[in-house]
Amino acid sequence: MVNQPLEKEHVTEPVKENVLEAVGLRKTYGEAVAVDDVSFTLAAGESLAVVGESGSGKTTVARMLLGLEKPDAGTLTVCGRERPAARRVASRERRRRAREIQIVFQDPYASLDRLQKVGDVIETALALHFPLPAEERRSRAAELLESVGLAERHLTMRPAQLSGGQRQRVAIARALAVEPRVLVLDEAVAALDVSIQAQILNLLADIREQRDIAYVFISHDLAVVHQISDRALVMCGGKVVEEGPTDRILAAPQEPYTRQLRAAVPGPGWTPSRRPQPA
């Protein structure tokens, strides 16, 4: 029997698997409900924004994704495996989880060891996860720095010798060293000047084009979110109040709270413009 070639119109895009599935996440601190019944999925290579004002629960969601907080209720499935809510996790399992999700914080100065040279920051991350000969590890560190727009000469510098934008590039390189499927960016450009913000957002878009990596991009700023995400969740008081394509949320916000956030975006005459995103 001769195999018939598939007709072109029958060829469909492969469905990307979900790298994150959160169902009914809840976190309380005493009487205060920080996160209430939050559910979402993130497909491989997708960029999802979590947007809301200060105190809306965004960071608590991030901390639960990273396993830094234990949800009071709900389930979290990462790369197809449900994360048990156990408090104590063996170091081997912690390393495996770290290769699934990494985070970049708002303030790289706080998250980088001030005494450690940039090259050692990256090499330490590599050494923890990959058994490489020292020479290969050094050249991998140099390649990673190059991939975030830094040069070999930065390898021997310490965080204090770098600008805020350069430090954030180091934090991104350290996260990428582990080759995670998901990168959580928690207000990762909020502390930077607008022009540096744009550079880092472009860098993040380039990285997503080049690697099979998905983003959870947490921000209070809808204008920033629009440049980096395909889809957005809007959080208020720990709950998701609106969800949809970022373009739609900006052009036609449905909820009064989202309209209020939208009103803070530059205007009048401001029109959304963005780099094309990878499919």
Ligand SMILES: Nc1ncnc2c1ncn2[C@@H]1O[C@H](COP(=O)(O)OP(=O)(O)OP(=O)(O)O)[C@@H](O)[C@H]1O
């Ligand atoms: N460790 C904690 N102990 C007590 N309350 C907390 C704790 N962490 C967060 N909260 C409370 O939970 C709510 C959500 O906080 P969360 O930090 O997640 O919000 P956010 O949207 O990330 O805000 P921000 O951008 O200011 O961090 C807030 O009311 C906060 O005060």
